Amino acid sequence: DAKTTQPPSMDCAEGRAANLPCNHSTISGNEYVYWYRQIHSQGPQYIIHGLKNNETNEMASLIITEDRKSSTLILPHATLRDTAVYYCIVRVSPDQTGANNLFFGTGTRLTVIP
Amino acid sequence: DAGVTQSPTHLIKTRGQQVTLRCSPKSGHDTVSWYQQALGQGPQFIFQYYEEEERQRGNFPDRFSGHQFPNYSSELNVNALLLGDSALYLCASSMDRGLHEQYFGPGTRLTVT
Numbered sequence: 001d002a003k004t005t006q007p008p009s010m011d012c013a014e015g016r017a018a019n020l021p022c023n024h025s026t027i028s029g030n031e032y033v034y035w036y037r038q039i040h041s042q043g044p045q046y047i048i049h050g051l052k053n054n055e056t057n058e059m060a061s062l063i064i065t066e067d068r069k070s071s072t073l074i075l076p077h078a079t080l081r082d083t084a085v086y087y088c089i090v091r092v093s094p095d096q097t098g099a100n101n102l103f104f105g106t107g108t109r110l111t112v113i114p
Numbered sequence: 115d116a117g118v119t120q121s122p123t124h125l126i127k128t129r130g131q132q133v134t135l136r137c138s139p140k141s142g143h144d145t146v147s148w149y150q151q152a153l154g155q156g157p158q159f160i161f162q163y164y165e166e167e168e169r170q171r172g173n174f175p176d177r178f179s180g181h182q183f184p185n186y187s188s189e190l191n192v193n194a195l196l197l198g199d200s201a202l203y204l205c206a207s208s209m210d211r212g213l214h215e216q217y218f219g220p221g222t223r224l225t226v227t
Contacts, residue, residue, distance in 0.1 A: 041220075042220055042221075043118070043204050043206070043218030043219050043220050043221055044157065044204070044206075044218045045218070046215040046216065046217070049215070085156075087156060101147060101159040101162055101170055101172065102147075102149075102157070102159065102206075102216060103159065104149075104156030104157045104158070105156050106154075106155060106156050107156055
């Protein structure tokens with residue numbers, strides 16, 4: 001079962017920052033937060049992941065609250081190509097064996113508007 | 115690097131038939147996972163193969179089976195197709211049993227009539 005809650009849809013103006021929220025109030029201490037996105041008719045694409053510290057890469061930033069019960073994915077300058085469904089996923093630590101498959105919910109459909 | 119490839123891209127089958135879908139993982143990856151994505155839903159985990167064995171399985175009936183070959187490529191077989199099996203079937207590859215990021219292929223769109 002999905003362990004995350006996301007808004008079903010969001011709009012963002014092109015060039016502005018897109019902030020996508022995710023609630024994961026039952027997250028365990030050994031679970032990471034992962035973000036994937038799926039552009040129409042393509043397979044999901046990995047974006048970023050984190051445990052408790054904020055993370056940044058070339059695609060996005062991930063802000064995780066101190067209590068780890070929620071997080072926000074930030075696309076700093078959204079473009080039309082960022083229009084996609086964004087999935088927030090919690091999963092066990094990469095250091096552990098066992099259930100390491102991904103549980104996708106229904107995600108947030110982000111539409112970037114020109 | 116070709117990334118994850120899947121074949122065929124589209125497939126139409128009749129109810130009751132059997133289908134085989136194929137996946138070649140990204141170079142250097144040894145683990146293959148299969149997902150089913152119904153229209154308007156997120157992908158649902160079917161099973162994962164590592165070292166030619168099924169290591170984990172989601173909530174799918176035995177009609178869904180798979181295989182991994184020594185070159186790490188994989189097949190997904192579905193027997194006795196039902197209309198509800200119509201979906202996008204995604205293959206994802208990774209290293210070390212999926213403990214790292216998973217890379218997805220473009221999927222195979224299966225339509226059962």
